[in-house]
Amino acid sequence: MAGGIVETPVTGTTSEGSGAIENLRERKREQNRAATVEAAWRLFIERGYDHVTVQDICAAADIAPRTFHRYFASKEDVVAEPVRRMTGIVFEQIAGAPPGSSDAAVMRQALLAVGRFVVEHRELLTGLRAVALQSSHLRGSYPGVRPDQEAKLAAELAGRGGGDPADWRRRLLVACSIAGFRVWYEDYFRDAPPDPLTHLERVLAAAVP
Structure with a gap:
């Protein structure tokens, strides 16, 4: 037919x-x-x-x-949904990274993608930060990727090249990258740098030289 x-x-x-x-x-x-x-x-x-x-x-x-x-x-x-989205972005970026890219470069690009998400949703995230500060249930909530996800991210990076997911160097790279992102996140909502993503690039380069 x-x-x-x-x-x-x-x-x-x-x-x-x-x-x-x-x-x-x-x-x-x-x-x-x-x-x-x-x-x-x-x-x-x-x-x-x-x-x-x-x-x-x-x-x-x-x-x-x-x-x-x-x-x-x-x-x-x-309230934790932004964290879920940010974490999802990192995993997606790692999965889609070009073969041969270094772990540091992959993490940098992944967190820059998260930074773009933050900039695009600044209004809502600003409001939610204020909400969190007013509620005893929400104080201390983590911006961006939660620490309990770091081991999973290290394993995801290792999976790209068949490395050891428990390698302390890879886990340290992930931890330092995410710590750098948190520093930028606080700067962004406190001081609003004129070019936030360029500032994020500088912070990440300092966190993982």
């Missing part, structure tokens, strides 16, 4: 179709999750974290509580 429909194996068509549907569902889930997060962030900024309930978030996002709990265990997990 026209279009080669009959010539395409049924199994292949089913597989490709199922994959496309699953990708569509995944994108829809991420869109719904992002909309829920933004609605929650706005409420936290307007009212303060302690004065917002899960029911408030559901009403603002126009979702059922069951849908909310499909994405998050609690409202505190919503």
Whole structure:
């Protein structure tokens, strides 16, 4: 028949179709999750974290509580969403880094990508920092990648070249890179350097010469 429909194996068509549907569902889930997060962030900024309930978030996002709990265990997990995104960016950048790039170069580019995310979302992140300072539950939350993810990042770097994920040099490189990012993060929200990403490059170069 026209279009080669009959010539395409049924199994292949089913597989490709199922994959496309699953990708569509995944994108829809991420869109719904992002909309829920933004609605929650706005409420936290307007009212303060302690004065917002899960029911408030559901009403603002126009979702059922069951849908909310499909994405998050609690409202505190919503506040941690930027950290999840930043960590995801680092893993994505490591996975997509060109073969042959040094670990230091890969980490530098990954954290520059996180820096771009921070700059693009400055308004919301500024509001959330204020919210965190006002809530005893949220004080001390880490900006960017959490320390408990550092070993996983070192393993991801090692996987690129078959190295030892427990190598202290690689773990130290990851730790120093992330520490440098945190210094930049605090500078960015305190002093607002005129060219923040250039400043981030300088900080990362100092952290990992």
